[in-house]
Amino acid sequence: MRFLHDSLPQRICFGSGEAAASLQREIANLRASKVMVIAAKAEADLAESITTNLPVALRHDDVVMHVPVEVAERARQAAADNDIDALVSVGGGSTTGLAKAIAMATGLPIVAVPTTYAGSEATPVWGLTEGARKTTGVDRRVLPRVIIYDAALTLTLPVSMSVASGLNALAHCVDSMWAPNADPINSAFAAEGIRSLQAGLQKVVAEPAGIEGREHALYAAYLSAVAFASAGSGLHHKICHVLGGAYNLPHAQTHATVLPYVLAFNAPAAPEAERRIAGAFGTTLAIDGLQDLRRELDAPRALRDYGFTEDAIPAAADAILPAVPPSNPRPVTADDLRRLLRAAWSGTDPREAI
Ligand code: NAD
Numbered sequence: 001m002r003f004l005h006d007s008l009p010q011r012i013c014f015g016s017g018e019a020a021a022s023l024q025r026e027i028a029n030l031r032a033s034k035v036m037v038i039a040a041k042a043e044a045d046l047a048e049s050i051t052t053n054l055p056v057a058l059r060h061d062d063v064v065m066h067v068p069v070e071v072a073e074r075a076r077q078a079a080a081d082n083d084i085d086a087l088v089s090v091g092g093g094s095t096t097g098l099a100k101a102i103a104m105a106t107g108l109p110i111v112a113v114p115t116t117y118a119g120s121e122a123t124p125v126w127g128l129t130e131g132a133r134k135t136t137g138v139d140r141r142v143l144p145r146v147i148i149y150d151a152a153l154t155l156t157l158p159v160s161m162s163v164a165s166g167l168n169a170l171a172h173c174v175d176s177m178w179a180p181n182a183d184p185i186n187s188a189f190a191a192e193g194i195r196s197l198q199a200g201l202q203k204v205v206a207e208p209a210g211i212e213g214r215e216h217a218l219y220a221a222y223l224s225a226v227a228f229a230s231a232g233s234g235l236h237h238k239i240c241h242v243l244g245g246a247y248n249l250p251h252a253q254t255h256a257t258v259l260p261y262v263l264a265f266n267a268p269a270a271p272e273a274e275r276r277i278a279g280a281f282g283t284t285l286a287i288d289g290l291q292d293l294r295r296e297l298d299a300p301r302a303l304r305d306y307g308f309t310e311d312a313i314p315a316a317a318d319a320i321l322p323a324v325p326p327s328n329p330r331p332v333t334a335d336d337l338r339r340l341l342r343a344a345w346s347g348t349d350p351r352e353a354i
Contacts, residue, residue, distance in 0.1 A: 003183035005230060010122065011146045012222065016211050019113055019150035020050040023088065026111050026146045027054050032086030036060055036079055038099050039090040043115060046153055047090035050113065058082045065094045065251065066129040066244065072101035079106060086111065089144075090153075092165070093118030093251065100126045100142035112144035115154055117165040117197075117217055118252065119172055119225025121147045134245030149222065151214040159208050162217065163297045166201045167256035169221045170194060170290075171236055172228035173280075174263055177273035179234035180325045187276055189227040194280035196220035198293055205297050235332065236262040238323040239340075242316060249306050256300040257347075261340045263287050264350035269330035287351055302347025313341045 013022040027035060033055050039047030040063035047059070060078055064071045079087070079102050089099035090113040097120055099110045104126050112121035124143040127136040157165070173190035176182060197220040203213025233241070240258055243249050264287050267274040274286050281289020293299075304310070317337035324332045343353035 001184065003185075005183050005185045008122070008124065008143055008226070008229060010144065012149065013146065014149040014219065016151045016215060019148050019153060020053060022148045022150075023050055023111065023113070024053045026148070027086060027088070030086050030109055030111070030145070032109070034058075034083055034085045035088055036082065036084040036086070036102075037088045037090065038063065038075070038095055040092075040095055043091045043095070046115065046156070047113075050090065050150075050153070051088060054088065057084060063091065063095050063098050066134055067094070067097045067101050067127055069128050069130045072098065072128055076102050076105050079108065084108060089113065090115065092116035093120040096120040096144070097127055099144070101128060103142045104139055107141050110142070110144040111146045111148065113148045113150065113153065114218075114221070116157060116161070116252070117169040117221035117224075119169055119221050119228065122222055122225035123229035125229065129245065132246055132248070134241065136241070147222070149218050151211055151218050154214045154218060155209060155211070159205055161252070162204050162208075162214075163201060164250075164252035164256045164300055166197055166204070166217050166221075167259060167294070167297075167299055168252040169217070169224040170197050171240075171255040171259045172224035173197070174259060174273075174277060174290075175234035175236040176224075176227035176231035177234075177276060178266055178270050178327075178329050179228075179231035179237075180327050181230060181232045182234075183230070186227040186231040187273075189223045190231075191276050191280045193220045193223035193227060194277060196223065198281060198289075201293070201297055233325070235266060235324060235328050238325065239320050239337075242319045242323065243303070243308065246316070246319060247308055247312060249303070249308055253300040253306050254303070257303050257306070258344050260287065260290050260294065260350040261344045261354055263290055264354040265336065265340055266329050273329070291349075291351070303341075303345045304347070308345055310342070310345055313338055313345060316341055
């Protein structure tokens with residue numbers, strides 16, 4: 001066994017109903033006195049309810065998915081105008097992403113309070129979009145210093161969004177099994193992430209107002225993001241990156257839809273990943289575990305339901321091909337990608353189509 005693994009320094013505060021108290025303690029630890037609270041309009045009340053005891057200098061709700069550069073620039077300017085010394089983000093990956101865009105330019109510390117399972121809070125990856133082009137990069141300065149996980153804040157996340165977001169986290173786990181920097185530590189995080197997402201999402205769907213399922217899913221979201229941050233982007237993330245950036249498809253639903261097709265494609269060539277994923281699901285075959293769970297959750301099924309059109313398939317396949325990691329367990333051709341995208345577009349059973 002030989003590998004190189006970077007662990008990222010972050011403090012994780014996990015406790016339902018404890019976000020306000022944790023925030024107060026952590027902002028005091030940072031000796032911050034001019035806090036910028038970032039939350040989308042839809043989460044503004046939620047953010048206000050947990051930040052009333054902070055030294056808030058600015059509340060910022062100009063949040064847009066995939067962080068357009070002009071949105072990032074306005075937020076950076078607002079932070080500078082108000083002499084901000086710490087950032088608190090309350091929301092999903094879009095909100096965390098905006099805090100990261102400010103931190104990238106200023107070095108300001110972020111305390112992230114995630115309210116979806118996107119996992120951006122546990123990665124040093126930033127993303128910006130300019131026109132239809134999404135650029136991502138890695139910068140340690142954007143890694144939040146502190147993450148505050150409070151599952152009570154996710155009770156308002158609709159079940160369908162919880163499922164899509166949870167499957168986005170599951171995609172981090174699965175893809176990290178064969179991503180360029182896959183290693184046994186990432187795989188251990190990912191396997192526990194799959195187990196916990198399976199149990200958590202089943203509970204969220206059965207009892208949306210219950211806290212236990214939400215806690216499992218949130219805990220798993222962290223594990224999945226740690227695995228992804230360390231392993232890097234595998235075939236699945238490369239495909240979704242192109243689809244999200246060039247066709248403006250919704251992030252979580254795109255990941256939820258594409259994942260079974262990538263798993264069906266790669267798993268036969270990746271026996272160790274297949275064994276670990278199937279083991280985590282408790283099934284003989286990994287793809288059966290994923291598809292059983294997707295059926296139970298009534299998961300997003302076809303890319304055509306999210307605005308992707310059949311005539312876009314050839315160009316999308318051509319755009320993805322150069323980004324495919326050379327270390328992918330199975331060689332990938334443009335034909336393979338067209339077949340995979342067509343199956344994901346139509347929603348046919350990946351066990352038959354791939
Ligand atoms: P999002 O942040 O856009 O949130 C999705 C929707 O859920 C929004 O309408 C939001 O208002 C709503 N919402 C969020 N929390 C809620 C709550 N508790 N109750 C009710 N509604 C709530 O989407 P997302 O899927 O969380 O994140 C997607 C973005 O994050 C993408 O831009 C993606 O690229 C980025 N991302 C980045 C990384 C990274 O490592 N940098 C990782 C994952 C995702």
